[in-house]
Every structure is written in C-alpha cells, then in structure tokens.
Amino acid sequence: MKFRISGKNIDVSDGLRMAIQDKLGKLERYFTSDTEIIVTLSVEKERQKIEVTIPMRGNIIRSEQVSNDMYVSIDLVEEVIERQLRKYKEKIIDRQQEGSNFRQEFIEKESEPLEEVQIIRTKHFGMKPMYPEDACVQMELLGHSFFVFRNAQTEEVNVVYKRKGGTYGLIEPEY
DSSP states (O other), X not given: OEEEEEEESSOOOHHHHHHHHHHHGGGGGTBOTTOEEEEEEEEETTEEXXXXXXXXXXXXXXXXXXXXXXXXXXXXXXXXXXXXXXXXXXXXXXXTTTTTTBOHHHHXXXXXXXXXXXXXXXXXXOOOEEOHHHHHHHHHHHTOSEEEEEETTTOSEEEEEEOTTSOEEEEOOOO
C-alpha cells in the first residue's frame, strides 16, 4: 500500500509516520499493494484529528477520528475502517464488480451477515419554497441537524445541515 501522509498545524514526525504505517499497514490484508491511502493529521486546540481516505473505483472508504492524543486517534481510525470493510464487504465488492483494489483472499473469505436496513417511520410534509438562509433558521427552530426544503430560487429540493464549528452546509442536486 502507498501512504500519502500530510499534516495541518502539525509536523508529521518520524514516530507518527511509523505509527501510521504500522497501524494502517494491518489493512494490507484487505487491499492490493498499489492501493493508495491518504492520511491527513490535524491539530485544533486540544483536538488531535486523523482523516483516512482510501479512494477506489466507484467508491471511497473514509474515516475521521478525534481524541486528545494522536496515537489514540490512529488506533481508533484503523479499527473503524476494518469494521467498515468487514461489515460492508459484499456491497463494496458488488459495486466494484471484481473488487479491483481488494486482495483475492478477502473477497473469497466468508463475510459477516449484513444487518438489514429497516425504515421504521415515514414522514410526509409540505415543502413550501424558501431561501437556504430561511431553511437554516427553520432548522434551528426545530432543533434538527438538517432540514429538507424546496429552494425558492431553483425550485429544486435541497438540504441544509449543521457542520462542525457552527457553520452550515447546503446540498443541491447535480444533473
């Protein structure tokens, strides 16, 4: 596997680089040797964050973990990615056709049964046109972390959501 390690507000020391390669190197049993793993370390106040992205044809495997110790964050991110791979193996491989970035042993190994997704409640509501800023206000009034609305400018269904740091995001359809 090829590691691309970078840091924001942190110098990536040899010790950190070795810890990342040792811990995430365990994922080698799942991926082929030409798989690229993009690792970004960042520090904000007391928060030590690691983001790991593994791009593959038609899919992305990603995890982000935060703690007050970078080495703990590294341990957590490896566990999460490994769990994701085992849990969603069938879906990931089906989408990849032959599972292009995966080792043959991983593909052929019996997988864990997937938990079925169950929708337990359906809501219906009218969507009056509003501007994204108004949708953010409505979301705050409802105490939700996202809000679906019809955009008054485009007449399309959009979603506003609350981001970390108190900012907002807008999701618009792309055709």
